[in-house]
Amino acid sequence: MTAALETLLLAFSSGDAPAIPPRALFIGAEPHPALKEWPDITGWQPLKPLATAWEKAGFTRAEDPPEEKFPLVMVLPGKSRDETLLWFAHARDRLAPGGTLLVSMPNTAGASRFEKELTKATGGITSLQKHKCRAFHATEDGTWDEAVFNEWRALSEPREVSGFTVVPGIFSSDHIDPGSQLLADHLPAHLRGKVADLGAGWGFLSDAVLKRCPKIERLDLYEADARALDCARINLSHHREPVAKLSSPPCQAEEEEKIHFHWHDVTIGLPDTYDVIIMNPPFHTGQSTDVDLGRAFLRTATASLRRGGRLLLVANRQLPYEAALEVNGLAWRKIAEDKIYKILFAEKR
Secondary structure: OOHHHHHHHHHHHOOOOOOOOOOEEEEOOOOOHHHHHOOOEEEEOOEHHHHHHHHHOOOEEOOOOOOOOEEEEEEOOOOOHHHHHHHHHHHHHOEEEEEEEEEEEEHHHOHHHHHHHHHHHHOOOEEEEEOOEEEEEEEOOOOOOHHHHHHHHHHHOOEEEOOEEEOOOOOOOOOOOHHHHHHHHOOOOOOEEEEEEEOOOOOHHHHHHHHHOOEEEEEEEEEOEHHHHHHHHHHOHHHOOOEEEEEOOOOEEEEEOOEEEEEOOHHHOOOOOEEEEEEOOOOEEOOEEOHHHHHHHHHHHHHHEEEEEEEEEEEEOOOOHHHHHHHOOEEEEEEEEOOOEEEEEEEEO
8 A cells, every 4th residue: 555545544533634424435546454444435546456456455446436426535646737636626526515625645746736736726725744745635615716626627628649639647648658659660560460569558559550560450458547548449449440250150251349458457467368469568656666567567478479479569778678588488689779768579489
């Protein structure tokens, strides 16, 4: 569990603590044993690993932020400015009259700045600091400035990046990632068969491989962020013509979707095997660099490649993925690099 979550729960034992109500909504939900004592709490979490952890802990999970009103709405925002402000607006819209909005954030994520932002909209704020985090809350009293919340609500509108649809909070939501662009520029045109894009984001690499490689029979996108996957569905919609497939028995032509979208935690493995896997593996967990996350992607890719299958990936130059490829039994070569990124192609022996 995170320090921000611990700090959020400390707010209920402070001198100006909000009351624990009969019902609560948790935006950006993460499980904690203390929450099991609450009467009724619903969580929304767009990231698959955290959503799975929330459900496994026995809590109720909503696919989308529910439209009903709650006497308490808690928020654990991500690291994006627009995402944080938008989640403030989501919380406001789901708060019952007289209800309390409670936020907790690490100081390194700009907690002090966002506390000031919320103060603009709500007036009075109660705050505490612990574990290098800040928890702050306000109670709705009929005087909140809805004009400020309206500005934040507008952040929910999809935006375009070079013709692609994106939303706040997802990876590379204001530009095409230069590493992904470098890999797209070096994709071989002869790729064929079943292809998977691991950590597919909003679909940039999948779009590139579909444009470059006409002999692909099926493409599976695996992405942990439900919001990014929704964008990918939009961004690849023009590719989604069905392909003919013979069934046996009886032998007859059937139509099958060529592109499949999976809200999935890649680190736990894949349900299928592939001729080709492409990826720009993540190497951050929250605010911190996590090389083991990229290594986990490599292990999954190795396990999911057919013999003779190919892995095409881009990574920051300093990340030690070559050794991980060798440990996993892949023969690799470096195809290209620039000042920041490298392109590695590998084959399963």
